[in-house]
Each structure stands twice: as structure tokens, then as C-alpha cells.
Amino acid sequence: MMLKAVMRACLSFGERFFSVSQIVEATGMERQAVRHRLWKLETAGLITRFRSSEIPTERGRPVKETYYRTTSLLIKRFNEGTGRPVSKIIGWDRMWQAVRALRRFTRSDLAQICGQSMANVTYFTKAYRRAGYLRCLGNAGSRGVMWILAKDPGSKRPPYKGGTHVD
Numbered sequence: 001m002m003l004k005a006v007m008r009a010c011l012s013f014g015e016r017f018f019s020v021s022q023i024v025e026a027t028g029m030e031r032q033a034v035r036h037r038l039w040k041l042e043t044a045g046l047i048t049r050f051r052s053s054e055i056p057t058e059r060g061r062p063v064k065e066t067y068y069r070t071t072s073l074l075i076k077r078f079n080e081g082t083g084r085p086v087s088k089i090i091g092w093d094r095m096w097q098a099v100r101a102l103r104r105f106t107r108s109d110l111a112q113i114c115g116q117s118m119a120n121v122t123y124f125t126k127a128y129r130r131a132g133y134l135r136c137l138g139n140a141g142s143r144g145v146m147w148i149l150a151k152d153p154g155s156k157r158p159p160y161k162g163g164t165h166v167d
Helices: 002-012 020-027 031-043 072-077 091-102 107-114 118-130
Strands: 047-050 067-070 134-137 146-149
Touching (some): 002 067, 031 047, 031 118, 091 107, 091 146, 107 118, 118 134
Antiparallel strands (some): 047 067, 134 146
């Protein structure tokens, strides 16, 4: 639902550059949630990120803000019916399948097996730990800590109802 709102806001700017602040204003979501969803769209190749120094300005110094622009892929892959990019399996689904198969893992194991960034794996483990599906065996902030699957509702990834879900 939130990803759909961010995608629609990105599409509303057309070919123009837009900033995180503009998407936050258009969607009414928290800045951190918007930034994460923009990151997901960027890693999928649906939007492109630019530094403020790369964008031509009419006068004065550019503000220190990150700007984005939609790509033609976003327009092609956005499905109006579901609001999701048309892809068979997303990163979180891949990670959920790996967690169910491994049962016991480290974040670096999960990142290597699923081809995800450490930031995304960290976000995933934190979100599902809060939801009660994963449990950390040790200090969650230290390296090499083992994680286990605490609750297994099935092969389909359970929806996370918190404010940090990336679906």
C-alpha cells in the first residue's frame, strides 16, 4: 500500500526531478518510510538518484538534497491493478524463503544467499523480529550473531503491519 503511494507520487512528477521532501508531502508518509521505499525503487532500476550538484540550477548554490527521476521502466512495470512492480519474486520474499530453509543464519549469510544488501537484510530482520517471526541469539547489533526462525506461518511471507514494511 505504501509502496503504491510512493510509486504514484513518483509517476505524478513525470520527467521532472523530485526530492524526498516532495514525495513526503505528496504521500503524507514519514520521511524514513519514504526514503526506504525510494531506495527499493532505485535498486529495482525504476528510478534514478541524482546529487543536487548534478542538477542544473538557474542561479545560486544547489541545496543539499537528493533528487530522483522516474525511468521508463517504472511506467512500463507499474501495474495499476495491484500497484506493484511486475516481478515474480521480490527481495523480501527471497529472504523469507531462505530463512525458512536455513532456520538458523547470520545476516551476512542471508545477504550472500539472497543477493541483497546488508542494509536491506538488516531492515528485514529488524522488521520481522518486531513482528515476532525472527529471534536473535545474542546482541542484535554485533556481527556474526545467529538468527533463528521463531514462528513459521508457512511458505508465503507474512505481511508486516508496522510502519517499516517495504511491500
